[in-house]
Amino acid sequence: MMDESNGFTREAKLCIGEVQTGNAIVHGENLAVLDSLGAAIKGRVKCIYIDPPYNNAEVYRHYDDRLGRRVWLDRMIHRMKMLRETLTVDGSLWVSIDDSELHNLRQIGDDVFGSENFISSVVWNHRKTRENRRPFSTNHEYILCFARSAEAFKRSRNLLAAPPEILDRYKNPDNDPRGAWQSVSANVQDGHATKSQFYTLVAPNGRLHCPPKGRCWVYNKPKMEAEIRDGRVYFGRDGNAVPRLKKYLSEAKIGVAPSTLWMADEVGTTDSAKKHLMALLTKEAVFDTPKPEGLVQRILHIASNPGDLILDAYLGSGTTASVAMKMGRNFLGIEQGPHIATHCVNRLRAVRDGEAGGISALVGWKGGGSCAFYSHRSKLTRV
């Protein structure tokens, strides 16, 4: 039954409700599905990951990748435009691609998002073995990232966990109850200093310290004295050293900016993804081009937080939905092939039941959650 007020069927409204509060996968052509959802998901999606056919002239078991350039370009332009509309102000779109259409996809992305909102081109080391039958063994693919607003994305994106060599810099030689710390300079260049940052600092042992030439104290006198009283300024083991601030591990936003080179050992390969899927879906035909969960996990980690809505409009074997579920994100997945009913549904059932492969151990996944499955022909229907 159609609701005259906005043209949505009752079922579609139900689906939209579920998309807004929970998880849904939809069997249908992505442009048509997004069109049906319309205003309901406009501006709501924090992170889109898509892995469209690459137009690489291959025929895979579950889809045909021989669209030809003009058709492929036309389809991508329309979908990228529509996908952009679903993003939050600080949202981002990540697209997997290979050399066949990398240059064209970059151009489409620049046109749709504005070249100032191009964030990065990640090189993913997608295979470890050497392909000797070709002039070059292709061992990488790309992931292009565009933001609705580069500025807003930069403010909201998450860092990656710091490597051990950075964490090792934090020690606790004075048994500080606040835990491990490292010392950082207590003085800064005086270019933008105010008068209140120039003074003689008195150490607890009475020793006097002046900032070096061309520099000033990082805090004014009252603030610095409060920090010293609080034990947050270090004067060396004997109390005579130049004062330095204690930066605590527990208070520091420790992390590193993601690099543009994602190695197979960190995020997995196409082969490792296939093996994971074959162990998971023993009765289904092998899906040829799945992405490893580690790769999608990294994207979702950088670009979203628990509770955010994630969208994948080319769901394939359901990797993005599975990873989103394991990471506590909500998701909407769209897939036009019948494998959504076999691969995606069965995979998500296994995830709900605590499936142990992929990123499960890494995120401590024990199972839980739910997902609605819809069919979209002329309307969205719960199945």
Ligand SMILES: C[S@@+](CC[C@H](N)C(=O)[O-])C[C@H]1O[C@@H](n2cnc3c(N)ncnc32)[C@H](O)[C@@H]1O
């Ligand atoms: C490369 S696969 C995605 C693989 C996925 N990332 C994974 O890890 O399993 C591309 C998928 O997009 C689907 N697809 C292609 N065009 C589509 C469209 N217009 N609407 C919905 N799905 C589409 C194909 O059926 C195929 O399953």
